[in-house]
Every structure is written in structure tokens, then in C-alpha cells.
Amino acid sequence: MSRPTPISGFPEWLPPQRMIEQYALDRIRTTFELYGFAPLETRAVEPLDQLLRKGETSKEVYLLRRLQADDGDTGEDLGLHFDLTVPFARYVLENAGKLVFPFRRYQIQKVWRGERPQEGRYREFAQADIDIVDRDSIPFHYEAEIPLVVADALGGLPIPPIRILVNNRKVCEGFYRGVGVPDPAEALRAVDKLDKIGPARVAALLVETAGATEAQAKACLALAEISGPDASVADAVRALGVQDPLLDEGLTELVQVLDSAAAHAPGLLVAELKIARGLDYYTGTVYETQLAGYERFGSICSGGRYDNLASTGTERYPGVGISIGVTRLLGLLFGRGALTVSRQVPTCVLVALPAEEDRPACDRIAAALRRHGIATEVSPSAAKYGKQIRYAERRGIPFVWFPGADGAPDEVKDIRSGAQEPADAATWQPPADDLHPRVEGKET
Amino acid sequence: MSRPTPISGFPEWLPPQRMIEQYALDRIRTTFELYGFAPLETRAVEPLDQLLRKGETSKEVYLLRRLQADDGDTGEDLGLHFDLTVPFARYVLENAGKLVFPFRRYQIQKVWRGERPQEGRYREFAQADIDIVDRDSIPFHYEAEIPLVVADALGGLPIPPIRILVNNRKVCEGFYRGVGVPDPAEALRAVDKLDKIGPARVAALLVETAGATEAQAKACLALAEISGPDASVADAVRALGVQDPLLDEGLTELVQVLDSAAAHAPGLLVAELKIARGLDYYTGTVYETQLAGYERFGSICSGGRYDNLASTGTERYPGVGISIGVTRLLGLLFGRGALTVSRQVPTCVLVALPAEEDRPACDRIAAALRRHGIATEVSPSAAKYGKQIRYAERRGIPFVWFPGADGAPDEVKDIRSGAQEPADAATWQPPADDLHPRVEGKET
Numbered sequence: 001m002s003r004p005t006p007i008s009g010f011p012e013w014l015p016p017q018r019m020i021e022q023y024a025l026d027r028i029r030t031t032f033e034l035y036g037f038a039p040l041e042t043r044a045v046e047p048l049d050q051l052l053r054k055g056e057t058s059k060e061v062y063l064l065r066r067l068q069a070d071d072g073d074t075g076e077d078l079g080l081h082f083d084l085t086v087p088f089a090r091y092v093l094e095n096a097g098k099l100v101f102p103f104r105r106y107q108i109q110k111v112w113r114g115e116r117p118q119e120g121r122y123r124e125f126a127q128a129d130i131d132i133v134d135r136d137s138i139p140f141h142y143e144a145e146i147p148l149v150v151a152d153a154l155g156g157l158p159i160p161p162i163r164i165l166v167n168n169r170k171v172c173e174g175f176y177r178g179v180g181v182p183d184p185a186e187a188l189r190a191v192d193k194l195d196k197i198g199p200a201r202v203a204a205l206l207v208e209t210a211g212a213t214e215a216q217a218k219a220c221l222a223l224a225e226i227s228g229p230d231a232s233v234a235d236a237v238r239a240l241g242v243q244d245p246l247l248d249e250g251l252t253e254l255v256q257v258l259d260s261a262a263a264h265a266p267g268l269l270v271a272e273l274k275i276a277r278g279l280d281y282y283t284g285t286v287y288e289t290q291l292a293g294y295e296r297f298g299s300i301c302s303g304g305r306y307d308n309l310a311s312t313g314t315e316r317y318p319g320v321g322i323s324i325g326v327t328r329l330l331g332l333l334f335g336r337g338a339l340t341v342s343r344q345v346p347t348c349v350l351v352a353l354p355a356e357e358d359r360p361a362c363d364r365i366a367a368a369l370r371r372h373g374i375a376t377e378v379s380p381s382a383a384k385y386g387k388q389i390r391y392a393e394r395r396g397i398p399f400v401w402f403p404g405a406d407g408a409p410d411e412v413k414d415i416r417s418g419a420q421e422p423a424d425a426a427t428w429q430p431p432a433d434d435l436h437p438r439v440e441g442k443e444t
Numbered sequence: 445m446s447r448p449t450p451i452s453g454f455p456e457w458l459p460p461q462r463m464i465e466q467y468a469l470d471r472i473r474t475t476f477e478l479y480g481f482a483p484l485e486t487r488a489v490e491p492l493d494q495l496l497r498k499g500e501t502s503k504e505v506y507l508l509r510r511l512q513a514d515d516g517d518t519g520e521d522l523g524l525h526f527d528l529t530v531p532f533a534r535y536v537l538e539n540a541g542k543l544v545f546p547f548r549r550y551q552i553q554k555v556w557r558g559e560r561p562q563e564g565r566y567r568e569f570a571q572a573d574i575d576i577v578d579r580d581s582i583p584f585h586y587e588a589e590i591p592l593v594v595a596d597a598l599g600g601l602p603i604p605p606i607r608i609l610v611n612n613r614k615v616c617e618g619f620y621r622g623v624g625v626p627d628p629a630e631a632l633r634a635v636d637k638l639d640k641i642g643p644a645r646v647a648a649l650l651v652e653t654a655g656a657t658e659a660q661a662k663a664c665l666a667l668a669e670i671s672g673p674d675a676s677v678a679d680a681v682r683a684l685g686v687q688d689p690l691l692d693e694g695l696t697e698l699v700q701v702l703d704s705a706a707a708h709a710p711g712l713l714v715a716e717l718k719i720a721r722g723l724d725y726y727t728g729t730v731y732e733t734q735l736a737g738y739e740r741f742g743s744i745c746s747g748g749r750y751d752n753l754a755s756t757g758t759e760r761y762p763g764v765g766i767s768i769g770v771t772r773l774l775g776l777l778f779g780r781g782a783l784t785v786s787r788q789v790p791t792c793v794l795v796a797l798p799a800e801e802d803r804p805a806c807d808r809i810a811a812a813l814r815r816h817g818i819a820t821e822v823s824p825s826a827a828k829y830g831k832q833i834r835y836a837e838r839r840g841i842p843f844v845w846f847p848g849a850d851g852a853p854d855e856v857k858d859i860r861s862g863a864q865e866p867a868d869a870a871t872w873q874p875p876a877d878d879l880h881p882r883v884e885g886k887e888t
Binding site for chain 2: 002003004005006007010011012013014015018019022033034035036037038039040041042043044045047048050060061062063064065066067076078079080090091093094095098099100102104105110112114124134139141152260263264312313344345346347359360363367370373374375376377380381394395
């Protein structure tokens with residue numbers, strides 16, 4: 001065969017990048033677990049009607065077809081999931097009798113969208129989601145907790161600082177209703193396009209699609225301009241003079257989310273009343289996240305409160321959740337060379353091989369090191385020691401272990417400094433910093 | 445919507461099962477890293493011609509189609525990968541210039557096959573693979589190392605013991621050639637069906653498809669009957685009186701793999717000369733793995749040496765690898781209730797909430813516990829303490845934390861024993877056994 005080439009939109013990392021991704025995922029997952037979120041995975045496929053039920057994603061779905069479908073197939077159309085929220089809502093309904101509510105879960109999986117690929121936009125990418133769902137109703141305080149979990153998860157990574165932008169759908173909807181816009185849902189969709197098409201065209205859309213007067217459109221745009229880190233945001237909204245009970249409820253919630261974050265993570269949250277999120281299913285707080293220096297690439301972590309995503313005629317499981325766009329985040333940072341790893345293999349020690357017949361003895365040394373958690377390889381061949389050391393150097397393996405001959409003790413060499421000392425494989429420990437590969441940020 | 449139902453062949457675990465799976469994957473991955481395998485993931489899709497290049501899997505491939513494909517698409521057919529070996533071979537060719545050889549990688553991902561589902565056979569399932577590839581040629585000793593890594597990875601899990609069955613394609617091919625079977629490749633395929641269709645029908649197949657005489661078919665079946673844990677296997681083969689240089693080479697290798705395993709993991713490996721592996725690409729040692737008590741469900745971990753999977757006209761990257769069928773393994777054990785986990789959430793401590801206005805103080809307690817690695821939730825509501833304790837009980841959370849009132853110290857209660865004692869969130873540690881959920885095997 002000829003040399004294969006990449007497929008646009010389906011990114012693949014080199015091993016050092018994958019090591020960085022693995023490190024980031026471990027950190028994210030550990031944090032989720034510290035907050036009591038249980039792990040979950042759902043199948044990659046959903047029935048097509050499920051996938052088309054919510055949001056504006058119908059055009060992006062990949063359908064599946066068996067190369068040689070046989071007659072036993074039911075013929076049900078299956079597609080790859082485009083997010084983890086819709087499958088999770090389906091899972092909750094399907095397994096409600098076996099789950100304990102409120103149910104906190106995290107889910108880290110690939111999703112697929114048939115979008116046109118561009119920087120930071122992929123056709124296959126990993127998301128790391130947390131959601132909390134409850135039966136019938138869900139306490140509001142979870143809407144304040146969710147961004148703090150994300151900040152904790154990402155805060156431990158060597159990446160630029162994040163800023164989480166929040167809004168509350170009740171504020172927008174209540175405000176639009178209060179000023180008398182005939183179709184508040186359409187108004188929300190129009191305002192959601194503000195960053196893309198600018199205020200003049202949004203105003204035109206508000207008139208055309210939401211049935212607003214020009215004065216109403218102006219009021220909607222005035223609301224969208226408001227932003228701030230604290231209760232002053234609510235004052236600014238009230239200064240616009242619009243009255244509506246849903247608006248009041250939304251403002252109270254918004255301020256509560258801001259206050260809670262200010263107590264635990266000052267500077268993390270900013271209210272941005274133009275944030276609306278494209279997806280239809282949000283009903284309360286919504287979140288977007290900016291990465292400092294990468295704002296123009298859009299949100300790297302989004303979510304919100306949803307009341308009606310998981311419901312049958314008789315049951316309802318409202319929830320709140322957020323999704324870290326792991327591939328997008330790392331793709332942007334990799335693109336700038338903003339993350340490094342200290343070696344490109346997990347290996348901490350290479351056991352040098354004096355002669356091929358020493359392999360069993362060298363395997364025993366390696367086994368002894370591995371027993372106390374030191375990642376170890378034995379040299380692939382009994383080449384000259386210089387060549388064996390180069391094997392370690394090319395991979396960034398910091399230590400080479402030389403088996404002692406004729407009863408002499410083994411010696412271990414730090415090939416960066418050249419320092420070499422006698423060592424016992426049963427007890428030797430590398431400096432803590434060298435035990436695992438180190439992931440670090442790099443100014444770019 | 446109505447309550448959704450499962451899709452046959454696409455298993456989904458409940459949270460406790462997923463916790464067990466996560467535990468197993470962590471153990472497997474940690475072991476792989478201890479042996480110096482670097483992490484890697486490949487995209488889920490491959491061009492169809494890649495997928496159809498090797499093996500008998502063409503009928504099992506899922507093809508992808510965008511719901512609303514536009515004219516900009518190249519129209520290249522993409523399918524979901526059915527294993528991780530073929531994508532890895534493609535990845536090696538594509539990135540050869542950026543990799544360091546010999547290249548050791550592990551890869552843990554879902555794969556998809558359009559097979560008819562049955563117990564232990566899924567349409568979507570996770571595999572955990574290791575492979576070592578080298579440029580031009582690869583040292584034989586890796587064929588002895590691979591099964592030891594798997595034994596180490598699975599040996600740390602609370603599952604029944606495994607037995608790895610080995611053979612060497614050179615033994616079979618050399619033997620068939622030595623006895624004069626006209627089409628050794630077809631003979632291999634026929635013998636591979638031995639367990640499914642029995643010796644009489646294999647003999648018939650050998651005559652029909654491989655062009656063997658009845659005497660030659662009989663000799664092939666005599667070879668397939670041989671098994672044993674050591675060099676006696678080679679003696680038994682030689683006693684059949686067949687001469688062939690490839691056969692000799694194969695027997696030497698087979699005995700070397702057995703000897704190496706006997707030194708490091710006695711009883712782990714058994715030569716079974718009927719093992720052939722369906723896939724065409726193996727050229728040396730092949731592996732299958734039986735789980736004690738579940739032998740009839742087939743191999744839970746298979747692989748082998750391949751010379752020509754990753755090659756262009758001018759380059760060749762021979763390799764050896766093995767794949768743990770994680771979903772299959774766990775599906776079988778879950779089906780028998782053979783694995784348990786001590787709680788169904790990661791949470792170790794529930795902080796009780798005296799009143800809703802105490803939430804900020806309780807959040808601070810939780811933050812202090814999390815800071816030293818203790819997974820903690822705050823109670824969802826300020827219900828009566830009895831109800832809050834039931835929240836913990838229903839999830840298996842072992843400890844409930846009671847904030848002290850009016851300057852009294854906090855107290856922590858082990859809700860299993862009822863023991864309660866004063867505690868400081870900044871320093872308290874649970875017994876080591878309770879820090880994380882415990883996964884245990886259960887006699888069934």
C-alpha cells in the first residue's frame with residue numbers, strides 16, 4: 001500500500017501529545033470524582049429520531065450502515081452521537097428505575113459531527129461532561145456548583161486561565177416577555193448570533209423573526225450589552241425599567257451563581273447577558289468558557305440548566321451540566337506549542353543489556369523496579385552501551401541501569417547529568433519529579 | 445417521548461459496573477505503562493479500502509454517511525474500525541518519520557462490528573491493545589514478552605485465572621508444507637475451525653479447499669492435537685516425522701516463548717497447536733486466552749506476530765501485539781455477578797447540611813477534604829439528618845460529616861458501624877480501604 005494521509009477533521013495526536021491529553025483527562029476525571037460524580041459511558045450510537053429531537057444539529061449527524069446488512073436487521077436508523085447530553089438524557093429515562101437521584105455522573109467520550117473542519121472545530125472530538133439530574137425538580141444550588149467543579153478541574157492544568165461567562169435564560173425570556181416581544185424563543189436565537197453578525201443585523205432579525213418593534217429590538221440589544229462580575233449586573237438590568245416575574249427570578253438566580261463563585265473562586269465568573277447558547281433545551285443558567293489568549297476561537301466549555309430534556313409523559317428529570325471540549329482545548333494549545341512533556345514514553349529506567357544471554361537477569365531487574373511503580377524497559381538488543389544510551393536519549397528516558405558483572409553491584413546513571421551510582425533494584429527510587437513524565441505549559 | 449429501550453449488541457453498564465470497568469482499565473493501563481508502552485489513540489474511522497485490506501471482517505464493517513452530505517465532500521467511503529491493529533498499522537505508516545523505533549504503544553478504545561450479538565459478542569466493545577513494531581525487522585524476544593505483560597495486567601484484577609494458549613504459524617505452515625499439502629494457507633483456515641465443526645469436517649475441508657490427500661489431512665489433525673506447557677511439545681511434533689526448515693524455526697521459537705514464560709510466570713502459557721487465529725496477517729507466534737470457568741465463550745485476549753501489516757513498497761514495520769477484549773471479559777463476569785464494588789459513587793464523605801444557609805460553610809468543609817484527596821459531596825438539601833444519612837446509605841457512601849454548631853468541633857460518623865468522633869476537615873483521613881471504592885471478585 002502507499003503511505004496513508006490524514007482525514008480532515010479527524011485529528012490524531014503523536015505519542016507525546018497523547019501523553020499530555022492523557023494527563024489532562026486524568027486530572028479532569030480525578031477532580032470530577034473528588035466532587036462525587038460517578039463514571040458513565042453510553043454507546044456511541046443513538047436512534048436517529050433521538051438525535052434529531054433537540055438542537056440545531058440535524059445536518060451534522062453521521063448515520064451508520066452495515067456494509068452487508070442482512071434481513072434480520074430491524075432497519076432502525078442509527079447515528080453517531082453529536083454530544084453526550086442527549087445520550088445521557090436517554091440513558092436516564094431508560095435506567096431511571098436503577099439509578100439513585102439526584103444522580104451525579106461524569107462522562108468522557110468521543111463525539112462526532114459532520115461539520116466543515118477548521119481550527120478548533122473537528123468532526124471527531126473528545127468531550128468531558130458532568131451533569132446532575134434529579135426526579136421532578138432539582139435544587140438550584142447545583143447551578144452554582146457546576147462552574148466551580150470545572151474551574152477546579154482545569155485550574156490544575158498548565159494552561160492559560162479560564163473565564164466562565166454566565167447568563168440565565170429566565171432573564172432573557174422574562175425580559176423579552178416584559179418588553180412585549182411576540183416570540184421570545186426566536187428573539188433568543190437572534191441574540192445568540194450577536195458576535196457573529198453584529199447588532200444591526202440582530203436588530204433586523206429581531207424584527208423579522210421574533211416580531212419585535214424597533215424599540216423592542218433596541219431594548220433586547222441593550223440587555224445583551226450588559227455584563228459584570230457581581231450584583232451590579234442585576235441593577236443594570238433593572239435600570240432598563242422592564243417588569244416581569246420570570247425576569248426577577250432569573251436575576252435572583254444569576255446573582256446567586258455569581259455570589260457563590262465569588263466566595264470560592266474570585267474572578268472566575270462574569271455575567272454576560274448576550275450569552276444564549278444555540279441549543280434549545282436550556283431553561284436556566286447557561287455557561288460558556290473563554291481561554292485567555294484564545295477568546296476568538298469560542299467557548300471551550302459550555303452547558304447549562306435543562307428542565308425538559310429527559311422526560312416522558314409522566315416522568316421528568318431536570319438537570320444541569322457542562323461539557324469541556326477537551327480536543328478543542330488541546331488542539332488550540334498544541335497548535336501554538338503551548339504544552340510540553342518531559343519525555344515521550346512512560347519509561348523512567350532503561351535496563352542496559354550486556355549480552356543477549358543476560359536478558360533473563362535483566363528482565364528480573366526490570367520486574368523488581370516495576371514492583372515498586374517504576375516504569376521500566378529492557379534494552380531491545382545487546383548493542384554497544386553507547387547505542388543503548390542513545391535509545392534512552394531519543395525517548396527522553398532519564399535513567400539507564402547497568403547490571404553489575406561478577407558480583408559487583410548494579411549501577412544507575414542519570415543520562416542528563418552523567419551522575420552514576422550503585423543501586424539496588426529492590427529499593428531504588430528516582431527523584432519524585434522523574435517518576436512520571438512531567439507536563440508543563442510554555443509561554444508562546 | 446416514551447421510555448427508550450436498549451439496542452441489541454450495544455451494551456451499556458450501570459454506574460457500579462462502569463466503576464468496575466474503570467478500575468480494570470486503570471489497572472491494565474498502569475501495567476502497560478510500567479512496561480514502557482506509550483499511550484495512543486487513533487480516529488474511529490478508516491477509509492473503507494483500509495478496512496477491507498486484511499482479515500475476514502469485511503461483512504462486519506459499519507459505514508458512515510452524513511445525514512446531509514454536501515458537494516464539498518470528497519465522497520471517500522469511511523467506516524468504523526473493527527479492531528485497533530489495522531488502524532495502528534496505518535498510523536505507523538502515516539507517522540513513521542515522527543516515531544522512534546522500536547515503538548511500543550498501548551491503545552484502549554471502542555471498536556465496532558456488525559456481528560449478530562450473543563453472550564460475550566457485541567457490536568460495540570472496548571479493547572485494550574499493546575503492540576511493539578520496529579523498522580525492517582523486529583527482535584524475536586518481544587514475542588515472549590507480550591503474554592507476560594498481559595498476565596501482569598490481568599493478574600492484578602479480582603477475576604478468575606487466565607491461561608494463554610500459544611502456537612506459531614511457522615510450525616503449522618512448515619508442517620503443512622513438509623507433508624506436502626498444496627495450499628497451506630487454506631489448511632490453516634480449515635484447522636482454525638476445529639473447535640467449531642470437529643475433526644471429521646475439518647478433514648473434509650482440508651481435502652476440498654487445501655487440496656490435501658486423506659493421509660495429509662490426518663497428519664494435519666495429528667499436529668492440531670498436540671499441546672503442552674514445555675519443550676515436550678516440540679518432541680511430540682518431531683515424532684510425527686515431518687521435515688521442514690520453517691517447521692524447525694517455528695518449534696525453536698515456540699519453545700523459547702514457553703521457556704521464557706516458565707521462568708517468569710509458571711503455568712501461564714500452554715502450547716496448543718490447533719490455535720490458528722482467523723486473521724490472515726499473523727506470521728509467527730499467535731496467542732489466545734482462556735478465562736478459567738468461561739472457556740466455552742472463547743478467547744478474551746488474542747494476538748500475535750505480524751510481518752506485513754504495515755508496509756509500503758519500500759518500507760516494512762513488522763510487529764507483535766495482543767488485544768484484551770475488555771467488554772467481553774467484563775460482560776461475561778457481570779453476567780454471573782462475579783465482580784462487586786463497595787459503593788456506587790466515588791464519594792467517601794457526605795457533608796451533612798444543618799440548614800440551607802450553612803451551605804457556604806459546608807462547601808468549605810468539602811473543599812478542605814477534597815484538597816487532600818477525599819471525594820466529598822455536600823448534602824443536596826437541609827432535610828432531617830436521618831434523611832441525609834439515607835442519602836449516603838443508598839449510595840454506599842461510608843462517612844457522614846456533621847459540622848459542629850456554636851464552636852463545637854465537627855464530627856464524622858462511620859454509618860456502617862455507627863462510630864462517631866470529632867474530626868478536623870484539614871487533616872482527617874479515612875481508613876485506607878475506604879478512600880476509594882473497592883472492587884472485589886465474588887465466587888459464583
